[in-house]
Amino acid sequence: MLKLSKMSDYGAVVMAQISRHPDCSHAAADIADRVGLPRPTVSKTLKLLLRAGLLNSQRGANGGYRLARSATAITVRDIITAIDGPVAMTECSHGHGDCDLMASCGVATNWQRVSMAVRQLLDSVTLADLAHDAPIKLPVQLPIQSVALGEAHGI
Amino acid sequence: MLKLSKMSDYGAVVMAQISRHPDCSHAAADIADRVGLPRPTVSKTLKLLLRAGLLNSQRGANGGYRLARSATAITVRDIITAIDGPVAMTECSHGHGDCDLMASCGVATNWQRVSMAVRQLLDSVTLADLAHDAPIKLPVQLPIQSVALGEAHGI
């Protein structure tokens, strides 16, 4: 399905929740209640986001989590990468030559280009965009630069 | 990881293989040998591609598979959809309102837009592009139309 893992999905929801009150400290249990997810799951998600440097945490009473930087400086790709690891369409897309079919498949290079385009697309959406209540207006064209996937085939 | 399933990956490789000789009939066992994959797996892949209308098949002696239409008229998204089902980033991205968090997450609408952009990106790459031996040249800008994800944030 080429879909996000649930954990990444949760990560986005959690981050959006925090970003709505960037100046408060958010306890894990509090966030869990607000988004309606089990606390241990939210906790696990927060830990991964913390480790990736997207959040800061404060222990002890009245502690909690807050954004490490502005919501406009955190991209969707940051969140996905923090939780699921690097965005790559196929095994061979991340560079390591551990696909023994590369010789016969003859498709690897172009998959890498598609992966790159997806990464750029995901980089162009910030947490601030995502957390907007309303669908984002302003239909501007969003150029995917230096992707070079041949002519645009009728999209 | 936001990665393709192996089956979709195989599907792309198999389709690329067939597209290199569009005028011949390709037996399943023959394709399997060429791409170095187990025959039953290839057979299963071919079946799914056939059912999606991407391939035609001919039974009996000297039978085999061939493309149902030109390689330039088959997109990467067609192949992925045929094997893994619709491309959707999250549960709620495909329209069915079977996510009971939609009310609290406040993020659904914008995920749908991201999914749409990914689908358009995948639609813009054809089987012919993928099967090119060399990386595709011609670095043109590829506009993702009507996506409207706010300003391009520095990509």
Next chain:
DNA sequence: GCAATGAGGACTAAAATAGTACGCAATCAG
């Protein structure tokens, strides 16, 4: 009729994913 080839389904095995539980560490309030 016989051999080659695809079609379909049932089944098993393996891996990734999600969810849970529990104990330790740090901080703050009194």
Next chain:
DNA sequence: CTGATTGCGTACTATTTTAGTCCTCATTGC
């Protein structure tokens, strides 16, 4: 100093998804 609160880390289990195999039937060409 003590206890309450809250985050941190690890290990474990269950579930689901994915991958792979096998067997039998249907169709076609010689």
